[in-house]
Amino acid sequence: MTVAMDTARRVADAVLYEGYLLYPYRASAAKNRVRWQFGVLVPPAYVETAEPSASVTECLVEGASNALVRVRLRFLHVKERRVERAEGDGFVPVPRLEADGRTYLTFDEATEREMEAVLAMPALLGVERTVAVPVPGDRAEEPLPSGKGKGRGNGNGSGPVGRVVTEHRPLRAVLRVTAESGAGPYGLTRLRVRLENATAWTPGEDGTRDRALRHSLVAAHLLIGVTAGRFVSLSDPPEWARTAASGCVNEHTWPVLVGEPGHRDVVLSSPIILYDHPRVAPESPGDLFDATEIDEMLHLRTRTLTEEEKREARATDPRAAEIIRMAGELPPELMERLHGAIRHVGEPARREPVPWWDPASEAEVSPGSDSVTVAGVEIAKGSRVRLAPGRRRADAHDMFLAGRTARVEAVLLDVEGARHLAVTLEEDLGADLHRSHGRYLYFAPDEVEPVEPVGPDGEVGA
Template identity: 50%
Template sequence: MTDLTERADTRFAAARQIADAVLFEGYVLYPYRASAAKNRLRWQFGVLVPPAFGRDRGEHAHQRTECLMEPREGAELSLELRFLRAQRRTVQQADAHGGFATVDELDLADRVLVPWDEGVEERVSLTVPVADLAAGVTYPFLLPAEDDEEPVYDGDRLVGRMLRRCEEVDGVLRLSTADLAGPYAALRLTAVVENTSDWTPRAGDGRDQALPRSLVSAHLLLGLDRGGFLSSVDPPEWARAAAAGCHNEHTWPVLAGPPGSSDVVLSSPIILEDHPHVAPESPGALYDATEIDEILALRTAALTDREKREARGTDERAGAVIDLADSMPAEVLERLHGAVRSLREVTDPAAAAEPLSPQTPWWNPAADRSVDPDLDSVLVDGRPVAAGSRVLLKPGRRRTDAQDLFLHGRTALVEAVLHDVDGSVHLAVTVEDDPGADLWRAQGRFRYFQPDEVALLEEA
């Protein structure tokens, strides 16, 4: 067993951008101030707490990854466990006698310093021959407690200090493989990450006391120098049953790196698709994936000077978001307004290549020459359904709006056949005996069903 080599580090580099997005997801949310209610309950993904705390509290102390791989002879598995360690920051103000007193905030000219838990990035890396994994490999790790002191100046005057404290964090990695029955030399890889801290909470201790002793946003990067991994969601047919039998707890493995590659897996506490990537329009980390980048950037730029000073004093990363929003050029902001990426094959290249009018905006259906909602059709039970077809509605119980269940058995007229960017097909319909059908049609407001939620009616 050796330290992670430079070659393995290069292999992970392509996947590290999306891994960083996982690591810092929800780290600090708009409006980027510690005083905001949404920033008082932090870190919801990949938190591995001390075992004694997680018991009976709905928190867990381990992650388990299982995936399939086809290593070649002499292959080595590289592993990188990445997580944040909560570093507790206390703010103190200097007094006239050379001492310091703990305060709730320290108001400076450029920022307002407040108590806060900073996230310190940690990595545990190792490389091990795949042949050694059959017997199982256990790799314990320990991060000792640390203290740090930083003086705070307002201009040339010492006005206070920040005290930082990292608690001890210890854990273990357990790796093993098992042979798969089948035509190929494939293995099931099991990688377990455990928090093994012996810290025991006292009466009244809550999540705030457990977080500094936890692995936060924990995830794994796995790499093979020879061979590759199999997709957990789209494995080859011979491995489908084995992939379905993989047991993953509190994490999910996907193929990472460029499309077509299979030598790296990212096992993430956030469910992703194979080969995830950050949109090229994204100007930088905003730490808040529940918001639209354009809206978030505009809202951030509109914060008051006092709010921006508090954000800069909350965390360096929050301050970077403020600076990004304040300095974002108009052309970059315009790119955030939206992008359409079609995953479907263009059925009529000549039509798709036909130039659009400069007045046709990107969101207008006419902007995509490869589809025509008024003329397109889709097969339902082997027969084409298009605009003007009459159908019987039979909405599914699991995939449809609950209100649509009341339309079960009603007849409807198909108004358009629509394709979304994920390649799914939707039927826009109006209910035939709805007295407001003409009004909905005039306004372009329809009900939407998938092809397997309707049955074609015989035309009179």
């Protein structure tokens, strides 16, 4: 493992376990019943969902005509965990079993898989190299003693009360690697890696996604490094490489530069969108399976779980049990570190104020007295209108405003000469507060209909 690869590994681990389990980390939680959403490469024969069986990574390297290319494949291999109760001379699958004071649940786990191929760049130019990645299956059984001297079922023998069966299905992945010289100016080379799940699988009678996942590559991603030359950022390429970068085709993956800022010798081809040189916050005390979340919030929420909920979480997965332990034992000084951090200390940059248009300086503009004609009626501040949001608006909340009456607070003119109405809803109890802070809803004149005013006695048209 190179230093650069080792530096990138922590970010890659966060990607590997993104969404593995979500708070409240219990098998019974609705959000943990449909699992593994990122980087899933299903067997080619599974077509019940739109999930792919392959991904394609294309990236640009400069000055790497004689480099060695390291392609490291990492993914989770689903491990079926099935709890079975002893019954007669055999075992019967059950969702839950209590044995010797512990709870055992039927709930799939996952095992990390990793392999690396080292290829010479000259041997890849114009030629596709194939690297087969066979992953064997295995099966294990763990007997569950009752702890009370009882044997199978309701008998009094010495056999177990049940067992936990864990099993990996065999997988077969394939890496297809090729390179193309002259992909752009200054000796750019386009590197292409296609990752395929080539596992043979027959859906049979139970072709559910849960079954297919046991034959899938989960959270699959690549770490690609070069011993010479440098990768070009695809997120923010230099101007001279922009055309070549836009020509790179990436399917079901997002390659970004990783490692220390400024280093460009390793790329992470991630199933989730990242920026260049991502990193996990140094204050984070452990993995919570949601790198985009706030550690402080998840730790505090985990501490609020009931003892029964914590017990179920511990039985759900060994990693969930570690989260429960970590949240309960986190000392106050480390919890305080999660509350906020200062990344850069120094004098704030001083900038001259940017001049902008001031409506008070324009004698021809007066939002408080200007008007606009709508359906033959002059609309100005104080006018009543009925809202009719137009089709060109993209805000989904507009559907809740259609047909409601509002009061015009100002008629505005933008820099392009178009008129806009600032309004407050008549039935909004906080209208006075919005008015005092200048927080309005804005509509074009063709998105409102005039409404007759209400007189002092409450009659329309007075």
